[in-house]
Amino acid sequence: MPTTANGLRYPSLSAAPNVPQDVQNLASDVDTVYGPLLRRGPYVCTSTTEPSSPATGLEIYETDLRCVRIWDGSAWRIHDYDRQTYAPAEDFEVANDTSTSQTYVPGTLHGVTFVAPPTGRVAIHFSGWVGSTAISGAGIYTYMSDYVRAGATLGSGTDVVTPSDDRALFFSLNNTAASGYKYVHDSANHQVTGLTPGASYNVVTVFRCTVASGATSAVNKRWLRVEPA
Template identity: 35%
Template sequence: MSANTAKAGLTYPSLADAPNVPSNMQTLASQLDGMVIPKYASASALSTANPSPASGDLCYRTDLNAYLTYDGTAWQQIGPLGAWTTYVPTWTAATTNPSLGNGTITSRWCRVGRLIHWMGQLQAGSTTTGGSGVWFISIPVAAASNGIQMIGTADYVNSGDNEYLGAVEIQSGLTTVAFIVKTSQSSQSTFPVSATVPVTLSANTKLVWNISYEAAS
């Protein structure tokens, strides 16, 4: 009669069992398959190999350098926890997209579970143009569709002129942020940032932001 190991419960034959190496090896391999953490290079590779995951399944995504677990609804990243990663966002506008030219845009982000911490900076250059319409900047991970507007801090600095404090906002379920700032030092009004708000874009323009939000997955 076959027996089982004490810790993992792996099945092995006893001396009284009839010899059947192929069957015994198949049984062992099947049990080990559920214990070994597989590696995948992308989300598509994961979904192809495991199209119907069970709650509690684990895997490692080499493109994310992180472990994921299936919570019964979606794959959730569980590591590396809190590791900061560089992300270069995409800068767009409602009507005509800006051109970065010799300006710079960069950001850093990290995650703990589905909590995303993200900070970034846009520095205009002498050949940067702001396009037309409200500005949008892409976020590193899509926001959760939770029905909540997520808000962080933003600062529009026009060197040599003024500093315009405001907020960075992510609407529920979106993949971009917009910026709302005061339009003057004494004004109580706020407006969305664009090529002309709060002032006309120039090489002196710098926009910085910091926000924490819930990720979609």
């Protein structure tokens, strides 16, 4: 029996008429082809196989980008659910944390969890007061960086983006006398790409000192924000 491009069967011109069976075949095929769309919500496709001539208001779910979109009559628009799921996340930590560690440490755990957007990209912004007790000597610095891991548990998971002096905030001033801490305020931002859309991640701020003795590093009033990009 011949079928249409969508898989609906119809009788051939040479077949004997059988209206009850032909109607039953058509009903069954319509249910098979269009039933999932009518009963189960959004049409399932990928970002490269979206319907070419959709009706206004049609919803689709793109399996590769894990997002729901609606056709507004001229373009596919991101669903409000996705706007909420991939909304910016931010946190502010006021604790004054100190350390003499030459490797990055979190101090008071400060960070956010987020869900990677359909693009697999996020922009990370962070700032804070960075300080030191250093009173002399070149090369005595404090660095504060971000640390991105996979998973929704803050401060743990598989490394995605490790801390780096190259994108860190830093303190490079020396006190003129042993009079406690001196601080400067700094901020930085960068983009993280290649994330798995719909997957959970977490990012924390960490800091370190560049010398083993002679200075103690400090960070205060740390702020962090993650935005879909």
